[in-house]
Amino acid sequence: MRRAFSIAVLAWGIFASSAVLTTLDGRRVDPLANTGAKAVVLLFTRSDCPISNRYAPEVERLYEQFAARGFVFWLVYVDRTESENNIRKHVREFGYRFGALLDRKHELVSLAKPVVTPEAAVYARGQLVYRGRIDNRYVAFGKARQAATEHDLEKVLEEVAAGRTVQPKTTRAIGCFIEDLK
Amino acid sequence: MRLRALFAIGALPALGASSPTFNRDIAPIVFSHCATCHRPGEAAPFSLLTYADAQKRATQIAALTSSRFMPPWLPEPGKGDFANERRLSASQIRTIRQWAAQGAPEGNPADLPPQPKFVEGWQLGAPDMIVTLDKPYTLAASGSDVFRNFVFRPAVNATRYVRAVEVRPGNKKIVHHANVLIDRSGSSRLRDGQDGAPGFDGMDVKIETQTFDPDSHFLFWKPGTSYSEEPKDMAWRLDPGTDLVLNMHLQPSGKAESLQPSIGLYFTDQAPTRFPMLVQLEHDGALDIPAGRVDFVVKDWLKLPVDVDLLGIYPHAHYLGKDLQGLATLPDGSTRWLIHIPDWDINWQAVYRYKKPLFLPKGTVISMRYTYDNSAQNPRNPSHPPKRVGNGDKSTDEMAHLWLQVLPRSAPDQRMILQESVMRRRLEKYPSDFLAHYSLGALLQAQSMPGEAAEYYRRALLARPGSATVHNALGATLLSGGKAKEAMAEFQQALRLEPGYSNAHYNAARVFLAEERFGDAIEHLRAVIRIDPRDVPALSDLGAAMMATGQTDESIRYLHEAVRLRPDYFNARYNLGQVLAEIGKVDEAASEFRAALKLQPEDADSREALRKIGRE
Structure with missing residues (x-):
């Protein structure tokens, strides 16, 4: 009983800082609204960032693994000026099968505070529990491992899925600076 | 806010009267150092031709030029004076950083220099011959990098001389670099397509030829390559039946990509009169790197038997290579850096050509010293946890190569003398080596020393018993020494090992012709014609x-x-x-x-x- 109460309080927190954005197919949604999802995973991206693009198959893999377990995924395009047609083409070419949001006013950027693309933000029960890299494949721009050895995002999602309390955590992601798009 | 920053920076003595703007300060740098690749249709992921292009990546540009990831240029300055150096100066980098920190201002439109003009399509004009891969190759969306070799068969009826080669990778977004190798042995086409896809895998291609015919040119492509013709008297020979092997480093992009490269060939009627040669320092045999070692060193050296001009250099290691050094010790004991790459990155490997040929007198010792890091701290380490690593052509193996393109100074062609030194040095490293014995046999045979040549061929046979190639070469040597009967025994042995061996049939026929045994000769000659009409x-x-x-x-x-x-x-x-x-x-x-x-x-x-x- 007390537990349910605390969730309600946290949920209250997100409603206060929610954002209503337009999806690529023209709907208005609040991705952080309490829809009963186990967690909401935001993946900040842009079409012209080679590191973001190279992560597309890994992101798809995570989506496949966790969507069926009650997680909601959103791509968040952070370029303010890129045309919807371009973004649509990008989504199609890289085979993303989940929704895309256009963060034209950087509302989600202001909330989650990603530094680069690609970067993930995970909201569980309305609370930001993770922001940072997908994994540790990249050490610096242009310096990458053959394969990742730490799957940070996947680990967080596993913890959430298992119902454990997740200590909010941030990691440093490598990619293209969002700062430039302000 | 911006004004205050401007005054503060403007007060710094290093900077002129005002803070940097795109139009005046950044565009000239970007146009000359970045736009070759960063423009539509080129390898880079985005263009850098306008203010809008640069402004929306200002922080990125500042960060990546400061870390010297861009523009990519591995050699340490001052150690080898190379053509087409892309490195930015410290003051250029400082200017970019200041510009980004001050909000990336555009500046006065009147300051903007004109956009650079680029040639579209083939850089050297329409090639005389274009060969294109028959079927496209598909690169998967994800996974580690792929090293693939594609075999091209230029259909020439007669020998042509090639003054330039241009590679069009077909899909620049995924091609990191490419090398064209000349295969006069026909060995690569046998490997082509064996796994069901065009080409064959492997970071490096080994081609064993039966004749002394050193491939003497670096035929290399990487994004932004500026093509140039070989000097007039240094064209290379393309014979009927010669294959070109395009060795490509491919990087998955995140989606499945199709690739169909082309090679353009530019011919000249002028046969070469100067013959450069590629000399390789290497010690792959010493590569046995324990897991966890951070500073495993591999060395090699060669004493030059003739005066040469050094034209270009190509260091090569895989992912564990860390610090790559090439050095020349002149006969007077003084040393000269040939190249030094302090933070090796195979992704940006390249051929470096000297601005001016570097003269190395006879007696100079050229040497390499490579350091490898096989620890877990090396993020590029392909094995996690680290494994013991030996030599090989897979990306999880290592290599220790330093190729030098040298032009012997005096006529006549002195490449054989040089090659003999290379092979004798190789015997010091690998005393029972097949290649060294076989090559020395061929070199001595060419110098009309059949007795000595036969001795090396016999030792080559000890290293590789049952080599039809060597039996045939030994036979030819014995024949030139007047030992027809022994020669025939070798040709017959070669044919027992490889019944379809055209050269051995031909040589056997020569013996029969000399003995006027025409019926036997005709039989062998018909066999040759069946193989190649x-x-x-x-x-x-x-x-x-x-x-x-x-x-x-x-x-x-x-x-x-x-x-x-x-x-x-x-x-x-x-x-x-x-x-x-x-x-x-x-x-x-x-x-x-x-x-x-x-x-x-x-x-x-x-x-x-x-x-x-x-x-x-």
Whole structure:
């Protein structure tokens, strides 16, 4: 009983800082609204960032693994000026099968505070529990491992899925600076 | 806010009167150092041609130029003076950083220099010949990098001289670099497509040739490559049957990509008169790197037996390579850096050409010293946790190569002397090495030292018993030393090992022809023609043998074919003249003898033959 109460309080927190954005197919949604999802995973991206693009198959893999377990995924395009047609083409070419949001006013950027693309933000029960890299494949721009050895995002999602309390955590992601798009 | 920053920075002595703007300060840097690749249709992921392009990536540009990830340039400055250096100066980097920190201002439109002009399509104009991969290759969306070799078969009827090669990778987004290798042995085409896709895997391609014919040119492509022709007297030879192997480093992009590369060839009529050579320092045999070692060192050296000019250099290691050094120690004991790459990154490997040829006198010792990091701290380490690593052509193996393109200074062609030094040095590293023994055999054979050559061939056979190639070469050496019987035994051994071995059939036929055993000779020559109907020496000899056995019609047919394929082949002309004279076709015979004399004006036999038919 007390537990349910605390969730309600946290949920209250997100409603206060929610954002209503337009999806690529023209709907208005609040991705952080309490829809009963186990967690909401935001993946900040842009079409012209080679590191973001190279992560597309890994992101798809995570989506496949966790969507069926009650997680909601959103791509968040952070370029303010890129045309919807371009973004649509990008989504199609890289085979993303989940929704895309256009963060034209950087509302989600202001909330989650990603530094680069690609970067993930995970909201569980309305609370930001993770922001940072997908994994540790990249050490610096242009310096990458053959394969990742730490799957940070996947680990967080596993913890959430298992119902454990997740200590909010941030990691440093490598990619293209969002700062430039302000 | 911006004004205050401007004043604060403006007060710094290093900077001029005002803070940097795109139009005045950044555009000139970006246009000359970045736009070659960062423009539509090129390899870079986005363009950098306008203010809008640069402004929305200002922080990124500042960060990546500061870390010197961009523009990519691995050699340490001051150690080798290279052409087309892309490195930015410290002050250029500072300017970019200041510009980004101050909000990336555009500045006065009047300051903007004109956009650079680029040639679209083939950089050197329309090639004389274009070869394109038959079927596209598909690169998967994800996974680690792929190293793939594609085999091209340029269809030339006669030897051509190539003054330039241009590679069009077909899909620049995924091609990190490419190397063109010349395969005169036909060995790569046997590997082509064996796994069901075009080409074959492997970071490095080893081509073993049976003749001394060193590939002497770096034919390299990476994004932003500026193509140039070989010097007029340094074109390279493309024979009928020569394959080109395009060795490509491919990087998955995140989606499945299709790739269909082309190679453009530019010919010249001018045969080369200067012959550079690629000399390789290497010590792959010393590569046995324990897991966890951070500073495993591999060295090699070679003392130059002749004066050379060093034209270019190409260091090569895989993912564990860390610090790569090339050095020359001159006969007077002084040293000169040839190249130093302090933070090796295979992704940006490249051929570096010296601005001016670097003269290295006879007696100079050229050396390499490579350091490898096989620890978990090396993020590029392909094995996690680290594993013991040896040499090989997979990306999880290592290599220790330093290629140098050298041009021997004095005529005549001194490449054989150089090659002999390389092979003798190789024997020091690998005392029972097949390649060294075989090559030394071939080199000594070419210098008319059949006794010594045979000795090396025999040792090569110890290293690789059952090599048809060596049995055949040994036979040829014995034959030139007058030992026909022993030679024949070697040719027959080669044919037992490899029944379809054209050269051994041909050599056996030569022995039979000399012994006037025409029936046996014809049998072997027919075998050669079955393998390659365009083998002109075999056609000519077959014609001669047929003539000797009275099969005139067939003889004429083979000789005509030989003359048609190679009008400048003396033997075929002469033989055809003989057989035509024999059947009374005097006019035609005379014309063949005259053609033969045109090719070899001093030939007494042709003159005598003309006299005999009264057409002197």
